[in-house]
Amino acid sequence: MTAPDANQPAADLESDLASGRLAEIIGDIAEEAARLILPYWRAEAVVETKADASPVTEADRAAEALILARLAEHWPDVEAVAEEAVAADGAPASVGEWFWLIDPLDGTRGFVQGRETYSVNIALIRGDAPVAGAVTAPALGLSWRSAAPGQGALRRAFGEPWRPIRVRERPADAVALVSHSISEEEAQRLAARNGCGRWQGMDSSLKFCLIAEGRFDAYPRTGPTCEWDTAAGQAVLEAAGGRVLAEDGRPLAYGKPSFLNGPFSAIGA
The missing domain is CATH 3.40.190.80 (D-Maltodextrin-Binding Protein; domain 2)
Known part of the structure; x- marks a missing residue:
């Protein structure tokens, strides 16, 4: 019997990153989390205060649980560092070469106040650099993500195709x-x-x-x-x-x- 290849999980992850499949999947996961969050928005969500005095709601926790479950379905061997898990259990002392960074609801204060500019954030880190990322704004119905490495970045309104984006040349009135x-x-x-x-x-x-x-x-x-x-x-x-x-x-x-x-x-x- 052939021994299992200990490097296979990393090889699969790297292949998915290089093909652009990984970025597409995390974009979809971020939008799924956005759909979960939206019913809580402007619905008088119960707000708790964490040890660092920042707010947290049921929407934060539910979105984080969904994101972690979906990432584990695709890449079960990649460690995840997620905001609410760290708040509850503390930060890990160290991480491996690859790890996820997850903020299930960035801008919770604005979310609680009914503002629109909160977001879902999912990023893959390799070494000390982010190599893929997806951001979704649930209330705005918009998402942004990286493409395959070297292939730029993309944006879409919910339900529409991804379209390429790029920074602008610095104008005189920046x-x-x-x-x-x-x-x-x-x-x-x-x-x-x-x-x-x-x-x-x-x-x-x-x-x-x-x-x-x-x-x-x-x-x-x-x-x-x-x-x-x-x-x-x-x-x-x-x-x-x-x-x-x-x-x-x-x-x-x-x-x-x-x-x-x-x-x-x-x-x-």
Whole structure:
């Protein structure tokens, strides 16, 4: 009898990544999670407070359970680091070469307040870099994802075909996206530091995706974020020709202690 090949799971994953099948599947999974979330939106969901003072709802937990189950059906041997599991059980001390980063409902505060710009985030990390990602905005009926490596990024409205997107050339009147949680003075300072004369506040990882599709030019961030907040959006933006740079000028990396990010700038062209 032939011994099982210990490298086969990784080989299958790599093949699915290279063909674009993996990115297509995670895009579908993100949209399935979006359909699960929508009935909770603007429905007076019960809100709990986690140890870090951030909110969580039944929608967060239900979407995470669905995403984890679907990923395990396709790639059962790939470790997953998911926001609500980490909140309940703590972060893993280390991860392997391949792992998922999952935020089942990014922008929960805005979701609770009835705003539209919350999202579902699924990313695959290899080493310290996001190599595939999907982001879905349930309330907007829109999704973004990477394609096969080197083949760009895509966007679709629910039920429509995927269409290619790309960052725009930096215009003379560049516009930055910033977090809703910062002051007007801080927003203006960050926008100017990134060469943008104007700025707009927005929730969640949609900031990465709107830069990826060429509607905005930069997203500077100094406040703390977790890796599951940024990985999927970074994968989409980098596939579309953009960059996400840490303070040292290198690409924002993953698998850091406690999965916490420092300051970064997401940039289009």
